[in-house]
Amino acid sequence: MKLIIGLGNPGADYEFTRHNFGYLVVNNFAKQNNLTWKKHKDLQAEITDLKIGQEKIILAKSLTFMNESGQAVAYLKKFFKLKNEDIIVIYDDLAFDFGTLKIAFDRSAGGHNGLESIIQYLKNQNFIRLRLGIGPQLGVAEKFVLLKFNATQKKQLPKILDLSCQALEDIITDGLAKATSKYNAR
Numbered sequence: 433m434k435l436i437i438g439l440g441n442p443g444a445d446y447e448f449t450r451h452n453f454g455y456l457v458v459n460n461f462a463k464q465n466n467l468t469w470k471k472h473k474d475l476q477a478e479i480t481d482l483k484i485g486q487e488k489i490i491l492a493k494s495l496t497f498m499n500e501s502g503q504a505v506a507y508l509k510k511f512f513k514l515k516n517e518d519i520i521v522i523y524d525d526l527a528f529d530f531g532t533l534k535i536a537f538d539r540s541a542g543g544h545n546g547l548e549s550i551i552q553y554l555k556n557q558n559f560i561r562l563r564l565g566i567g568p569q570l571g572v573a574e575k576f577v578l579l580k581f582n583a584t585q586k587k588q589l590p591k592i593l594d595l596s597c598q599a600l601e602d603i604i605t606d607g608l609a610k611a612t613s614k615y616n617a618r
Contacts, residue, residue: 437454
């Protein structure tokens, strides 16, 4: 079993902001697979599930704010009895230009407060990340990540969301090493 969790901030005010890129990917993934979300307040997440090949996948969106993402991830990990290596976290990353997608494992938070929270709650950084570029940063990071995508980016979003969903499937079906080689070479 694997957990795929998209990070973001709950609420309509944040819906199409850069910081909610993780939510957008898991929403797209759920839509592609005709899945329905269910709120689980005790798990601090909305979840749904599906199978990819023989692997059961729990798809989740944290209901905590970004800086407390670790709480939701820890609840889900414990509830579903997962190892850290079975967790895939999707999030926005200022280190890369918009449209860039990178897969990583066992890395530091790199200044991302949502990841820092997850590392603190899980007590290590041994989980998979799907990093979605939102750069280049304009102005203060805390304000930039809460801005909505511009008109040009909105036009590009469907292609990026579909590519992200394909990357997730490739991680599950082909394994981390092969998927990393395929997507990080772009």
